[in-house]
Amino acid sequence: MSYAKGLTDLGNGLWAWLQPDGGWGYSNAGLITNSGESVLVDTLFDEHLTDEMLRAMEASCGIRRDLVETVINTHANGDHTHGNALLTGAEIVASEASAREMEAFPPSLMAQLKAAGQANLMGEAGRYFAEIFAPFDFAGVHHSAPTRTFSGTASLDVGDTRVQLLEVGPAHTAGDILVHVPDSNTIFTGDILFIEGTPVVWAGPISNWIAACDLIEAMDPTHIVPGHGPLTGLYGVREVADYLRFVESEAHARFTIGMGPEEAAMDIGLGRYASWRDAERIAVNVDTAWREWSNTPEPTPATELFGRMAKLYYDRR
Numbered sequence: 489m490s491y492a493k494g495l496t497d498l499g500n501g502l503w504a505w506l507q508p509d510g511g512w513g514y515s516n517a518g519l520i521t522n523s524g525e526s527v528l529v530d531t532l533f534d535e536h537l538t539d540e541m542l543r544a545m546e547a548s549c550g551i552r553r554d555l556v557e558t559v560i561n562t563h564a565n566g567d568h569t570h571g572n573a574l575l576t577g578a579e580i581v582a583s584e585a586s587a588r589e590m591e592a593f594p595p596s597l598m599a600q601l602k603a604a605g606q607a608n609l610m611g612e613a614g615r616y617f618a619e620i621f622a623p624f625d626f627a628g629v630h631h632s633a634p635t636r637t638f639s640g641t642a643s644l645d646v647g648d649t650r651v652q653l654l655e656v657g658p659a660h661t662a663g664d665i666l667v668h669v670p671d672s673n674t675i676f677t678g679d680i681l682f683i684e685g686t687p688v689v690w691a692g693p694i695s696n697w698i699a700a701c702d703l704i705e706a707m708d709p710t711h712i713v714p715g716h717g718p719l720t721g722l723y724g725v726r727e728v729a730d731y732l733r734f735v736e737s738e739a740h741a742r743f744t745i746g747m748g749p750e751e752a753a754m755d756i757g758l759g760r761y762a763s764w765r766d767a768e769r770i771a772v773n774v775d776t777a778w779r780e781w782s783n784t785p786e787p788t789p790a791t792e793l794f795g796r797m798a799k800l801y802y803d804r805r
């Protein structure tokens with residue numbers, strides 16, 4: 489399947505917006521239109537990228553950004569929410585857990601961390617943060633929070649098209665949701681799917697994420713739009729679940745012999761997953777597993793996690 493930047497027509501008024509190479513910050517989004525109504529699934533990492541996408545949608549999909557009724561945020565991360573403010577007339581829908589997470593990690597914090605990294609104030613962690621997020625303009629983002637939240641399931645209508653929202657988090661983040669359009673059996677998965685890139689388990693438990701993959705597989709979708717990477721099929725869904733099972737088993741073997749999460753992340757040989765982009769995310773994934781198994785609800789500071797990823801990234805390069 490081709491993986492070109494821009495719009496892909498999925499038929500029945502549904503579109504995907506893809507951003508190769510799908511690495512840090514290069515997320516996908518979706519558009520659902522019917523009878524002159526439109527709903528956007530996620531915005532992008534900054535307002536320039538989101539503006540570029542909205543222009544393309546206005547030109548090719550017959551929508552007007554000021555008339556988009558609803559923006560659905562699949563989860564709280566900035567690469568799916570930072571463009572919300574450009575949809576001035578839209579209701580912004582997210583899970584309750586995602587709304588809380590957005591409040592705790594606003595765009596201004598991303599801008600501060602990047603500036604600190606650029607000023608060489610945070611060592612290797614800062615250098616890495618500034619490097620991976622160099623293409624994005626966080627300082628220019630106007631925070632726009634959800635205006636409607638839900639827990640569990642919700643649905644909305646776009647003209648005659650029914651859209652179902654299924655909360656499957658905490659997994660990648662605290663409040664991940666799947667966006668399903670039953671009429672055309674299309675699913676926008678948000679970051680429950682990273683295709684040809686390494687999944688990053690910020691929240692966990694990993695078992696919830698594997699269950700979400702199993703749920704997608706059971707739905708047997710016709711079109712699957714992942715949060716990052718090219719459009720995929722059930723093979724891609726199984727690949728993500730297999731990676732997560734691999735991490736769980738490799739990590740657990742090291743947890744039970746008393747290894748620490750930092751050492752374990754360095755020790756695990758990634759095998760065929762070493763070629764997936766952003767492989768250093770193993771450091772976060774192992775840490776999340778350790779917090780679960782040691783009953784440590786407090787998150788590890790982001791600077792610490794980015795420091796561990798930096799070490800793997802610069803050591804292996």
Ligand SMILES: [Zn+2]
Pocket residue numbers: 513515565567568679715716
């Ligand atoms: Zn993402």
